[in-house]
Amino acid sequence: MITTRTGDLGGFLRSRRERLTPERAGLHPGTTHRRVPGLRREELADLAGVSVGYYTRLEQGIGTGASTAVVDALAAALRLDPAEHDHLRTLAAPRPPTRPRTRRSRLRPAIRDLLAALPGTPAIVIDHRADVLAWNPLGHALLAGHLDPAAPDAPQRPNIARMLFLDPHHRALYRDWHAKAQTTVAALHQAAARHPADPGLDRIVGRLAVDSPDFARLWARRPIRTCAHAVRELDHPVVGRLTLANETVTLPDDDQHLGLFHARPGTPDADALTLLARSATP
Structure with missing residues (x-):
């Protein structure tokens, strides 16, 4: 299960700290x-300009947070990249107690x-839990043609993380599966920092950690990265090999993507997408 926010x-x-060599x-x-x-610990505390006792309390989950100056000093000492630095800020920022977020995400x-207006472009919307909220026909045909296209409206929505680690059809789609898996786990770590009181997210991560050793290993490494665009190498069961640009647009008002x-x-590749669109047309 996901640990507490302080943890x-x-x-x-x-x-x-453990990955940074002297x-x-x-x-x-x-x-x-x-x-x-x-x-x-004492070496990192010295580099960041904080006491060993203070840093130890932060690492042991005894501290209640860190100031912006301390976060920035720790990020510099740990040689964090911008995405990791932002993640550290999110984890360290004090927040009042929040009620558990239990409601299902809604699609505006x-x-x-907008999805319907993009018939020639595969498109999908997921929430912070990686639940699929909607896809257009071509997006469904590209990513999950073996699933019921009405599944996003079902009580148990498809989940991109579960599909990636537990669905052999979806896993086989990605020739660059390891890269896709790392960005997916990173996104869940970042979502857990933003939503520390979300039992639905806890359940998804907990079940994946039990059911998928690959997920458990990646989760323990705590990968953090921002992946707004990528080139995806796909092996599609209908149209064969595809090289597609994958752009991710954040919908900040809804915490959806x-x-x-x-x-x-x-x-x-464009010809293959056209062929796939024809096969996806009712």
Whole structure:
């Protein structure tokens, strides 16, 4: 299960401290034997300009948060990239207690109309839990032609993370499965930081950790990255190999994401999408 928000802060700090070698941090490794390759707590505290006791309390989940100055100092000492730095800010920011978020995400009618207005572009909308809220016919044919197209309106919605790790048909679609898996797990980690009181998200991650060893290993590594665009190499069961640009548009008012796939005009990939669109037309 997902840990508490404070526990996530400590776990994230520990994971980044343990991956940072003294050489990369600009420290002399010394001659004493190290049981682990990463930095010691006292070394990181010294680099960040905080006391060892204060840093230890943060990592152990005893602290209640950290100021912006401390977060920025820790991010610099840990050599975090911009996405990881933003994630650390989210984890460390104080928040009042929140009621559990239990309601299902809703799709705005305007977004549903937008999907219908893109008949030649595969499109899908997912929420922060990776639940599929809607897809247009071509998006369904590209990503999940083996599933009922009406599934987003069913009580048990399809979930992109579950499909990626547990559905062999969807998993086989991605020739770059490992890259897609890392970005999916990273997105769930970032969603857990934004929604620390979401039992639905807890259940999804908990079941995946039990049912998929691949997911459990990736989740423990705490990958954090921003992936607004990518090139996807696909093996489609109907039209064969495809190379598509995948653009992800964030819908911030709803904490949802619109995924779009497209091919360069005049290419065999574009021809394959046209063929797939014909097969998807009722």
